[in-house]
Structures are given as structure tokens and as C-alpha cells.
Amino acid sequence: MRRLLRGEAAVWGLLVCLSAAMAGVSFGYGVTREGGQVGPGFLPLVSGAALAVISAACLLRSVRRAAPEPEEEAADPRRVRTLWTVFGMLLVALLLVPLTGFLVAFGLLVFAVSAFVEKQRIVSAAGVAVAATVVIYAVFVLFLTVPLPAGLLGVGGDG
Amino acid sequence: MRAALAAAVLLLGVTACGGTNAGAGSGGGAWKPRGDVRMIVPFAAGGGSDLAGRSIAAALEKAQPGLKVTVENRDGGSGAVGYSALLGKKGNGNYLLATENAILSLPISGQVSFTRKDFTPVAKLAEDGGILVVKKDSPFKTCTDVVNAAKSGRVSVGMSGAYGVDNVIFTLIEQKTGVTFQRVPFESGGELVPAVLGGQVQVALLNPGEVIGQFRSGDLRGLCVTTDERYTYPELASLGTAKEQGIDVSYVQFRGILGAGGLDEREKAYWVQAAKGITRTAEFQKWLKDNYLQQSELYGDDFAAYLEQLDTALAPLLKKPS
Amino acid sequence: MLDNLMMGFGAALTPANLLWCFVGVLAGTVIGLLPGLGSTTGVAVLLPLTLSFEPLTALIMLAGIYYGAQYGGTITSVLISTPGEAASVVTAIDGYQMARRGRAGAALSIAAIGSFVAAIVSLVLLVAMAPPFAKLALDFGPPENLAVMLLGLTTIVSFSSGARLRGLAMAVLGILLATVGVDAATGLPRYTFGDVDLLSGLPFVQVMIGLFAVGEVLYQIRQGAAAPIRARFRDLVINREELSRSKGAIARGSLIGYLLGCLPGAGSTLASFLAYGVEKRVSKHRDEFGHGAIEGVASPESANNAAANANFVPTLALGIPGGATTAVLLGAFMMYGIQPGPLLFDEQPELVWGLLASFFIGNVLLLVLNLPLAPLFAQMLRIPYGYMYPLILVTSFVGAYSIDNNMFSVWIVFVSGLVGYFMKKFDLPMAPLVLGLVIGPLFEKALVQTSAMGDGDLTLILTRPIALVVLALAALLVAGPSLLKLLPRREKETV
Numbered sequence: 001m002r003r004l005l006r007g008e009a010a011v012w013g014l015l016v017c018l019s020a021a022m023a024g025v026s027f028g029y030g031v032t033r034e035g036g037q038v039g040p041g042f043l044p045l046v047s048g049a050a051l052a053v054i055s056a057a058c059l060l061r062s063v064r065r066a067a068p069e070p071e072e073e074a075a076d077p078r079r080v081r082t083l084w085t086v087f088g089m090l091l092v093a094l095l096l097v098p099l100t101g102f103l104v105a106f107g108l109l110v111f112a113v114s115a116f117v118e119k120q121r122i123v124s125a126a127g128v129a130v131a132a133t134v135v136i137y138a139v140f141v142l143f144l145t146v147p148l149p150a151g152l153l154g155v156g157g158d159g
Numbered sequence: 160m161r162a163a164l165a166a167a168v169l170l171l172g173v174t175a176c177g178g179t180n181a182g183a184g185s186g187g188g189a190w191k192p193r194g195d196v197r198m199i200v201p202f203a204a205g206g207g208s209d210l211a212g213r214s215i216a217a218a219l220e221k222a223q224p225g226l227k228v229t230v231e232n233r234d235g236g237s238g239a240v241g242y243s244a245l246l247g248k249k250g251n252g253n254y255l256l257a258t259e260n261a262i263l264s265l266p267i268s269g270q271v272s273f274t275r276k277d278f279t280p281v282a283k284l285a286e287d288g289g290i291l292v293v294k295k296d297s298p299f300k301t302c303t304d305v306v307n308a309a310k311s312g313r314v315s316v317g318m319s320g321a322y323g324v325d326n327v328i329f330t331l332i333e334q335k336t337g338v339t340f341q342r343v344p345f346e347s348g349g350e351l352v353p354a355v356l357g358g359q360v361q362v363a364l365l366n367p368g369e370v371i372g373q374f375r376s377g378d379l380r381g382l383c384v385t386t387d388e389r390y391t392y393p394e395l396a397s398l399g400t401a402k403e404q405g406i407d408v409s410y411v412q413f414r415g416i417l418g419a420g421g422l423d424e425r426e427k428a429y430w431v432q433a434a435k436g437i438t439r440t441a442e443f444q445k446w447l448k449d450n451y452l453q454q455s456e457l458y459g460d461d462f463a464a465y466l467e468q469l470d471t472a473l474a475p476l477l478k479k480p481s
Numbered sequence: 482m483l484d485n486l487m488m489g490f491g492a493a494l495t496p497a498n499l500l501w502c503f504v505g506v507l508a509g510t511v512i513g514l515l516p517g518l519g520s521t522t523g524v525a526v527l528l529p530l531t532l533s534f535e536p537l538t539a540l541i542m543l544a545g546i547y548y549g550a551q552y553g554g555t556i557t558s559v560l561i562s563t564p565g566e567a568a569s570v571v572t573a574i575d576g577y578q579m580a581r582r583g584r585a586g587a588a589l590s591i592a593a594i595g596s597f598v599a600a601i602v603s604l605v606l607l608v609a610m611a612p613p614f615a616k617l618a619l620d621f622g623p624p625e626n627l628a629v630m631l632l633g634l635t636t637i638v639s640f641s642s643g644a645r646l647r648g649l650a651m652a653v654l655g656i657l658l659a660t661v662g663v664d665a666a667t668g669l670p671r672y673t674f675g676d677v678d679l680l681s682g683l684p685f686v687q688v689m690i691g692l693f694a695v696g697e698v699l700y701q702i703r704q705g706a707a708a709p710i711r712a713r714f715r716d717l718v719i720n721r722e723e724l725s726r727s728k729g730a731i732a733r734g735s736l737i738g739y740l741l742g743c744l745p746g747a748g749s750t751l752a753s754f755l756a757y758g759v760e761k762r763v764s765k766h767r768d769e770f771g772h773g774a775i776e777g778v779a780s781p782e783s784a785n786n787a788a789a790n791a792n793f794v795p796t797l798a799l800g801i802p803g804g805a806t807t808a809v810l811l812g813a814f815m816m817y818g819i820q821p822g823p824l825l826f827d828e829q830p831e832l833v834w835g836l837l838a839s840f841f842i843g844n845v846l847l848l849v850l851n852l853p854l855a856p857l858f859a860q861m862l863r864i865p866y867g868y869m870y871p872l873i874l875v876t877s878f879v880g881a882y883s884i885d886n887n888m889f890s891v892w893i894v895f896v897s898g899l900v901g902y903f904m905k906k907f908d909l910p911m912a913p914l915v916l917g918l919v920i921g922p923l924f925e926k927a928l929v930q931t932s933a934m935g936d937g938d939l940t941l942i943l944t945r946p947i948a949l950v951v952l953a954l955a956a957l958l959v960a961g962p963s964l965l966k967l968l969p970r971r972e973k974e975t976v
Contacts, residue, residue: 008907015654022657022672029664029671036937040664040671043925047657054650061646076705083702087899090874094895097888106878110871118867132872136879139515144526145229146883147197204525205808210815217532232525233885235681236663236670243677244887270663270670272677315934321668343623343933344666346926349808353745353801357619359934368815372800372822449818 012059016052023048085117101151107133190425192253196228198416199256201241203234206347207287207366207450211414212257214446215284215437222436228255237261237322239271246273248419252426255281258417263470264322267477275470279418279427280462282434284443285452287412288386289328289364290398292379294355302383303404305362309338316340317351317363324412325364327477328385331408332401334476355379366412367395368450385410392451414452415462431459486608489834493842498541498835501534505542506843506850509549514557516690517880517890519566520550520789521805528813536817537832541839543813547806548600548840551749551786552847555592556858559585559778561873563694567686568749568785570915571757573693574640575770575777582773585862586717589855591727591775592782593848594719599735599783600844603790606739607797608837614743614791615798621744623930624942628951629744630924633751633916635958636758640771640912648913651904655917656924658683665922666929678889685918687881691894692911694877696901698870703906717856727779730760734783741784742791748804749788750919754912756784762958790840797833799823 022044029041093109100108111129114120120128140146198219200212209232216228233241238261248254256278266274293299299308308314319325321344329340343360345351351363352370356378364385371394373379381398387409390396401408418430437443438456447454457465493502512523523546531539554565559576572592579588606614621629637652661672662682673679734756741752760780761770770777792803800821802808814821819829826833861869881894904911928939935941942948 011903011907011909015650019654019657022660025672029669030667032937033667036932038929038932038937038939040667040669043921043928044657044660044671047653047660047921051650051653051657054646054653058646058650079703079705083699083902086702087699090895090898094878094891097891102879102882106875110875113871113874114868118871120867128868128871132875136875139511140879140883144518144883145195146879147195147886148879148882149888203805203808204521205802205805205810205812209809210812213528213812213816217529230525230529231886233887237668239663240677240681243680268668270668272675313936321663321666341933341936343930344926345930346665349802350745353619353795353799354622356799356801357622359622359930372820372824375820376823378823445818449815449820 008062009059012055012062015055016059019048019051019055023052082117086113089113089117097149097151099151100153102148103133103137104151104153106136190252190423190429192226192429194227194253196226197254198228198230199241199245199254200230200232201234201238201244201256201261202232203347204232206349207368208257208259208414210368210446210450211259211285214442215257215414215416218437218440218443218446219433221440221442223433226433236271237265237320239265242273242278243271245417245419246277249277250421251419252422252429254419255430256417258413258415259287260324260327260412261322262417263466263473264327264477267470267474268322275463275466277420279420279422279430280459280466281416281418281427281430282437282459283413283415283455283457283462283465284434284437285414285447286386286455287366287368287414287450287452288384288390289324289411290367290370290384290395291362291364291382291401292355292370292373293362293382294358295378295380297361297380299362299382301399301404302401302406305382306332306336306338306406309340310336313341314338314362315343315360317354317360318342318344319348319351319363320344320346324410327473328364328408328410330477331410332406335407352379366450367392368452371451386453387411390451390453395451413455413465415457427459434458482609485830485834486838488831489836489838490841492537492831492835493541493838497535498538498839499842501538501542502545502839502843503846505545506549506552506847509546509551510553510556510847510850512546513550513553513555513565515880515883516557516563516565516694516877517686517884519554519686519806520547521809522884523547523550524806524809524813528809528816531813532816536814536819537835539817540810540813540832540836541843543810544836544840545843547810548786548789548843549847551789552593552596552851555596555782556589559588559592560858560861561694561869562697563873563877564689567689567915567919568753568781568788570689570693570750570912571753571781572778572785574757574912575772575774578771578773579775579778580859580862583716584723584773584775585859586856587719587723587775588778589858590719590852591723591779593851593855594724595727595731595734595779595783596786597844597848598731599738599787600790600840602732602735603739603742603787604837604840604844607790607794611794611798614794618743618745618795619799620947622945623927623934624945624948625951626744626923627927627931627942628948628955629741629751630920630927632951632955632958633755633920634924635955636754637913637916640757640910640916644908644910647908648910651910652913652917655914655919656921657917659685659918659921660925665926666933678887682922683918684884684890684893685915686884687890687893688897688918689915690877690881691897691899692901692904692914694873695894695898696905696911698873699898699902700905701866701870703902717859723775726766727775730764730776730780731783733759733763734780735787738784738787738789739791742788742803743794745795745801745803748792749785751923752784752788753781754916756780758958796821797825800825 026041026044030039031041033039093105096105107129110132111125114125198216200209202208213230216230219228233244245256262275265271299305348365348369354360355363383401383404384398512518524543554569557563558569558573559580562573562577564570564573576588637648663670663680737756738752760776764776792807795801795803796807802811811821881890
């Protein structure tokens with residue numbers, strides 16, 4: 001519970017910094033144009049400043065709240081680990097795209113998540129992965145002629 | 160189940176083979192694109208540039224049997240996103256782009272990292288003139304009226320984008336006559352038509368294809384055209400040129416094809432040759448007629464020379480004093 | 482009028498036109514199902530296939546894709562919280578909650594029924610009086626649009642489940658993030674750091690896919706993946722109470738959608754948000770909103786579909802695109818050699834009335850298609866989540882890539898997915914963020930134009946009667962609850 005609260009304060013803190021920075025930069029874009037017309041920096045300045053104020057208020061509120069109401073039970077650490085495993089696999093799949101091409105990278109992702117995270121039988125995980133890849137190839141590449149990145153292997157899509 | 164799986168694997172294998180030969184296109188003799196050709200349109204689907212790209216793509220397919228040209232809209236940043244996408248395809252003969260004046264006005268603006276020299280000019284195919292239009296009950300009868308009104312008061316004009324042809328023309332008029340217009344920014348010609356109709360702006364510059372329906376119903380009126388000579392289309396022949404009305408401005412939008420940069424001679428030769436067949440197709444002629452364009456052909460190096468000439472003329476006029 | 486419509490049905494009811502109408506609505510439903518691929522992309526991609534058709538047949542099919550996609554987008558919003566396009570974001574809020582409670586079938590059915598009723602209502606209005614509405618739409622200049630955007634922003638309070646400050650923060654964040662990219666008026670790049678892909682701004686459809694679809698998957702994994710929902714077949718069908726609760730919502734949604742759809746540019750996303758906001762104000766079941774209120778599905782779906790049809794008002798009556806997809810359709814008109822404009826109804830009566838008649842036919846087809854399919858689709862939730870989510874992830878990323886064939890989109894989905902996860906974790910509402918992203922650029926455009934028209938003086942808006950009326954509506958929507966609090970007391974006194 002403590003941690004969740006600290007996390008929330010961090011989110012608001014981050015938003016304060018982001019909005020203040022964006023509002024600061026907006027002066028460089030010209031808040032008004034000749035003749036006092038609204039310039040390119042106007043909306044970034046106004047919305048940035050407004051967000052900074054709102055986030056600061058929320059930050060204060062979440063820091064001050066002494067006894068937080070029970071919002072939710074803490075998540076099971078194992079599940080949190082699973083979550084980050086899947087997220088990591090997603091990142092790996094995205095990084096593999098230039099190498100293996102889109103279809104292979106995401107086919108592998110389906111297989112890896114099904115087989116190792118969700119602990120399905122290897123054969124059925126492979127079946128699901130291949131079927132998904134084929135369906136995506138049929139719909140996106142053949143029907144909608146989307147040139148999916150083929151990677152160095154050159155599988156599916158164009159070069 | 161097993162059979163289906165085997166079939167699926169087989170299908171995947173076949174497609175894999177189908178995919179690999181798309182990229183490699185070298186070998187002796189004349190070059191030909193392998194696999195699908197992509198025509199990038201640097202503006203959103205539905206506008207004049209999109210129509211141009213799609214019509215030229217269809218005409219190209221007809222002129223070169225067996226060629227498949229897929230149109231891809233890459234809009235954003237007044238065209239900057241689309242041109243930048245082609246920039247990333249350097250040396251790839253399978254990419255074309257439906258080009259127009261943004262190729263010059265974007266680099267002059269100083270906001271993009273490319274210039275016309277980063278691409279391979281293939282062909283200029285047509286020219287699209289501009290018409291200054293007003294609502295039917297407007298007091299203006301000619302472009303001279305507009306300039307005179309701007310001398311003594313405010314005349315609001317609609318702009319279809321920061322780097323549009325209309326911006327160039329209104330800037331030219333301002334420089335020639337010493338007036339200043341009140342500019343109201345819009346994002347496309349499609350937004351300008353209702354703005355003029357609804358009286359939100361007094362004058363706008365639009366392509367004939369964008370306003371012909373409103374002309375025929377009488378809701379909008381043309382004042383003058385910005386082409387060098389009057390139109391020969393009967394519906395537009397009565398409109399005088401800006402020059403006739405004493406405003407020494409003439410500027411048109413060109414429509415053409417650009418290839419990626421860094422193409423070798425054989426690739427360039429193929430595309431110039433292919434483009435030469437375009438104007439003979441029925442598809443192309445229909446597009447010209449439906450949109451009231453003028454055929455105007457320049458190929459390869461001639462097109463490059465045209466761009467260079469226009470660029471040197473425009474740059475000093477449009478470069479903003481910083 | 483009726484003669485014309487009869488002639489239209491005569492033209493639309495040929496076997497070939499019926500077949501392609503069916504193909505169109507089916508393809509549209511599939512395209513709507515795929516995340517990221519909205520009707521605009523669908524129509525643009527399939528346009529070349531129709532070039533060899535008769536113009537009427539081609540337009541019937543393309544229009545079928547357009548409104549078919551409106552139906553399809555609902556299905557994934559409800560079942561897996563993955564809106565197919567921005568107009569379905571609102572549906573995902575209560576629709577997904579209904580699905581988690583085993584009422585997916587009902588949510589999908591009411592969406593189909595609401596969409597159908599809205600389509601018929603808006604079509605009747607379209608057929609009967611397109612020209613006056615088109616004329617009215619022309620009176621909506623920049624100051625009026627600015628007022629409409631402000632009205633849209635007032636709906637934020639409806640999406641923040643209690644914590645208004647959080648909702649406001651997210652909406653303002655959306656507006657702030659929407660300023661990334663080239664400024665439309667001056668061509669100045671803002672917050673792009675020299676990156677070419679950022680020139681066109683943060684692509685909100687990709688952001689939306691990341692926030693909703695990927696964020697939800699990550700959050701579900703953390704929560705220990707909800708158990709598959711095994712609803713009895715009886716529970717999959719919509720019941721009488723749900724139907725009667727939705728009546729008013731559908732009527733109001735249809736009207737709001739039609740009015741906003743007539744305005745070029747405002748569009749169906751704004752309509753769906755506004756309809757939801759209004760419904761939350763007037764509904765007797767206000768507290769259920771956000772937790773699976775059926776009105777929360779019925780009203781935005783009706784509004785979204787009515788707006789999609791109303792987009793044809795300026796398109797057909799004036800030759801001005803009502804939205805992105807109708808712009809592509811107008812392009813298609815030109816490719817078939819038909820000159821759109823105010824004379825279209827007079828010069829091409831068979832084509833226009835045939836097209837309008839096909840809308841009626843297409844919507845009937847969609848209702849017939851969707852009603853029995855609703856319980857069937859709902860059965861998909863029986864699949865254990867462990868099998869489902871890898872597939873949701875893959876389709877989200879492929880769908881995002883196919884929007885503009887760019888890996889940049891894919892990375893945007895990835896990052897937004899992470900953001901979406903944290904937003905769920907800290908209970909920050911997502912809908913206001915999407916609303917801010919969608920409205921931001923429109924709001925800024927109207928603001929800049931108004932200031933240009935008034936030479937820097939924004940009080941111009943106060944001299945325009947229509948703008949004032951819209952602003953008064955906005956004020957009513959904000960102050961409404963406090964006024965309503967006074968009402969029931971009086972009622973009690975009299976009873």
C-alpha cells in the first residue's frame with residue numbers, strides 16, 4: 001500500500017516536470033504572432049501551465065493523505081514478475097523485427113508467451129503461433145497489401 | 160489437424176520464397192522492378208494530390224502491363240512526412256512519389272532536412288492552375304477589386320496550409336501590389352470551400368477541380384486565374400488571368416512523379432521510359448479532363464532543370480527574413 | 482421525394498448491387514474488428530479493386546465498408562477493451578465492464594440495435610432534409626467550432642469516476658501532447674527534436690491501441706488473468722429491462738450524432754463522447770456509468786453511427802467532405818467521373834438515391850448479421866485469457882503497423898502500452914486523455930482561426946449567436962448537476 005502511494009506521488013511529480021518543461025519550451029515557439037494573434041506556442045503554454053498546476057495539486061493530495069483508503073490488495077509478486085517477463089519478450093520481439101521480419105518475430109512471441117509463460121504444451125503453442133502467423137499474413141499482406149518489414153530473412157512483405 | 164498444420168507450414172514457406180525475390184533486382188541488361196511498386200502520396204486520402212497519385216498509378220499500370228502500383232498515403236507536416244519516407248528508401252527503385260510544389264516550398268521553409276536534389280525527378284505530367292474565388296453575393300468582380308479593397312481595408316483570405324501554393328500566390332500578389340491580406344489558416348482546400356461558402360473568409364485560391372461543382376450551381380464565382388494564359392475548358396474560358404487584370408503574378412502547381420534518391424542509370428531510364436507512356440492512357444486523359452488540368456510533360460533531366468529554375472526563382476521570394 | 486427513394490431502391494436492389502453491398506458491409510465489419518484499421522484506411526485500400534465496377538455498385542460497396550466498420554469496431558471494444566477506432570473508445574468503458582460481468586452478448590446486441598436505429602433515424606433526416614442542414618453547417622465557422630470544442634471538453638467530468646481532478650489532468654495532458662508535431666498554421670515543428678515521424682504529431686489511434694489494448698493485457702496479467710466467462714446462453718441475449726433502459730439513450734445519441742455529424746470536421750468521435758456525457762447527466766442510473774451501464778454502450782454507439790451517416794449531408798449536398806472517410810469517397814466520385822457538388826442530386830439522381838437506398842439495405846444487412854453473431858462473439862470470452870492475450874498483442878501491433886506502414890507506429894503502441902498499464906495501476910482515467918488528443922488539434926485550429934479572424938481578439942466569439950447558444954449548452958452541461966439537485970426536492974414536496 002505504501003509503495004502504491006509512493007508510486008502515485010512519483011507519477012504526479014513526473015507530470016509536473018513534463019508539463020513545466022513543455023510550457024517552458026513553448027516560449028521559444030512564439031506565444032503570440034504579429035497583431036496579438038494566437039501563435040504556435042500559445043496552447044502548449046496554456047495547457048502546460050494548467051497541467052503543472054493540476055498535477056502539483058494532485059501531488060500534494062497524495063503526499064498528505066495520511067491513512068490511504070484500501071484501494072486494492074497488493075498484487076501477487078509472481079504475477080508482477082510474469083507481467084514484466086511478457087513485457088520483456090515484447091521488447092525482444094520488436095528488436096528482432098529488423099532481423100527476422102515482422103511475421104517471424106511476432107510468431108515467435110506468440111509461441112514463447114504461450115509455451116513458457118502460459119505453460120502450454122509445446123506442440124499446441126507452436127500450432128497457435130503458426131496459425132496466427134498465417135491468418136495475419138492472409139489478412140494483412142495478401143488482402144490489405146501491407147508491406148510488413150521482411151527483415152534480413154526476407155519473410156513476408158517487401159524488401 | 161496435423162494436415163492443416165502441415166499445409167500452414169507449407170504456405171508459410173511458399174510466402175517466404177515469394178518475399179525474398181522482391182528486393183534483389185540486379186543482373187545484366189535492362190532493369191525492371193521486381194514485385195509491387197509503391198506510390199507514396201504525401202497528403203491525406205481524398206485530396207487533390209491523392210487523386211493525382213491514384214490516377215497516375217492507375218495510368219502507369221495501364222502503360223506498363225504487368226506492373227502493380229500500390230498507393231500509400233503518408234500524410235503529415237504539409238507533405239514533409241511523405242517526402243521523408245521516400246528519403247529513407249534511397250537506392251530502392253520500387254518506390255515512387257506523387258510530387259507537386261511542396262518539394263520546393265518545404266526545403267525553402269528550412270524545416271526539413273531534404274532538398275529536391277535528394278530525389279530522382281522522373282516526370283512532370285500536368286499543371287493545375289489556381290482560381291481566386293468568392294461567394295456569389297461578394298462585391299468583388301475581379302482580382303483588381305480584391306487588391307483595391309485590400310489597399311483601403313481588410314480582406315480576409317483562406318490559406319490551405321503553411322506551404323501551400325495559395326500561400327505562394329498571395330505572397331507574390333502582396334509583393335507585387337504592396338497590400339497585406341488578413342490570412343486565416345486552414346488545413347486543406349476541402350476546408351476552404353465551406354469557409355468561403357459560409358462567409359468565414361472573403362477570398363480563397365482553389366484548384367478548378369475543387370470548385371467546379373460550386374461554379375456550376377452558382378454558389379461560388381471565379382475572379383481570375385493564376386495561369387499564364389486563359390483556360391481552354393469552356394466552363395473556365397471566360398475567366399481572365401491575373402496578368403490581364405494588371406496583377407503581374409503567374410504561378411501554377413505541377414503534378415509529377417519522383418523516384419527515390421540514388422537510383423542508378425538503368426533504374427532511372429526504366430522509370431522515365433515508363434512515365435512516357437502515362438499521358439497516352441485513357442485513365443490519365445480522364446483525370447486531366449475531370450479535374451481541369453493542363454497536360455504539360457517534362458521527363459528526367461528536363462524535369463530536374465525545371466525544378467532548379469523554379470527553385471531559384473522562388474527561394475528569394477519565400478525565404479522568411481530571420 | 483418518395484418517388485426518388487423508390488427509384489433509388491430500384492437501382493440498389495439489383496442482384497449485383499445487393500451482392501457488393503453485402504461484401505462491403507462484411508469487409509467493413511472485418512476491417513472495423515482489426516485494431517487501427519479504421520474505415521478511412523479500409524476504403525482507401527479497397528478503392529482500387531472497385532475501379533472496374535459500375536459507379537453506383539462501387540460506391541455502394543465502398544459506403545458499405547464505411548458504415549460496416551462502425552459496427553465492427555464495437556465488437557473488440559466490448560470483448561477485449563480494444564477500440565478499433567477513436568469513436569469506439571467510449572463504448573469500451575461500459576461495454577468492457579458489461580462483458581466482464583457476463584453481459585457481453587447484451588452489450589453487443591444493444592450496440593447493433595442502437596447503431597441500426599440511429600442509422601435509420603439519421604438516414605430519414607438525411608433523405609428528407611439534407612440541404613437545410615448543409616446550409617446550417619456552413620454557418621459553423623471557426624468561432625462556432627471553437628464553441629463546439631469547448632462543449633466537447635465539458636464532457637471530461639463524465640469520464641473521471643468521482644475524481645474530477647484526475648480526469649481534468651488527463652484531458653489537459655492529452656491536449657498538451659497533441660501539440661507535438663508541425664503547427665498547422667505556421668508550419669513550425671514543435672517538440673519533434675528533429676524526428677521526422679513526430680512531424681505529424683503523436684498518432685492518436687496508435688496511442689489509443691497502446692493504452693487500451695496493450696495496457697489492459699499487461700494489467701490483466703498482473704491481476705492474475707480473469708477467469709474465462711462462462712455465461713449461459715440465456716444470459717447472452719439482451720433482456721427486456723436492458724432494452725427499455727436503452728430507448729432514451731438511443732434516441733438522444735442518434736440526435737446528437739446527427740447534429741455533430743453534419744458539421745464538417747467535428748466527426749463521430751466527438752459525438753460519441755458528447756452523447757455519453759449527456760447520458761450520464763440525464764440517466765436515472767448515473768452511478769452505474771463506468772461499471773457497465775447499458776446506456777453507456779447504447780448512446781455512444783448510436784451517436785457514432787448517426788454521425789457517420791450525417792457526414793454524408795455536406796458530402797452529397799455540397800460536395801464538401803464531412804470527415805476523413807467521406808473525403809476518400811468524394812475522391813472516388815471523381816475517379817468514376819462524377820462531379821460532386823450542389824448539383825449532384827439533380828444531375829445524378831439515380832446514383833445518389835441508389836446510394837441512399839443502399840444505406841437502408843446495408844444497415845438491415847448489418848443488423849441481421851450482427852444480432853445472431855452477438856452471442857456467438859460473446860462466446861469468445863470462454864477462451865482462457867492465457868490463450869487470448871498473445872493474440873491480442875500481435876493483432877494490436879500488426880494493426881498499428883498497417884496504419885501507415887511504419888515501425889514508428891509500433892513503438893508508439895509499445896510505449897503507450899506501458900503508459901496505459903501505469904494509468905490503470907494508479908486508476909487514472911484513459912478516456913479523457915484520448916478525448917484531449919482528439920480534440921486538441923481541432924481546438925487549436927479553431928482557436929488560431931478565430932484569433933486570425935478577429936485580428937487577435939478572441940471576444941469575436943461573443944458576437945456570433947450560434948456560438949453563444951453552443952456555449953450556453955456547455956454551461957448547462959457543467960452546471961446541470963447542481964441545478965438538478967434542486968429539482969427532486971421540489972418533486973418530493975409536490976408528491
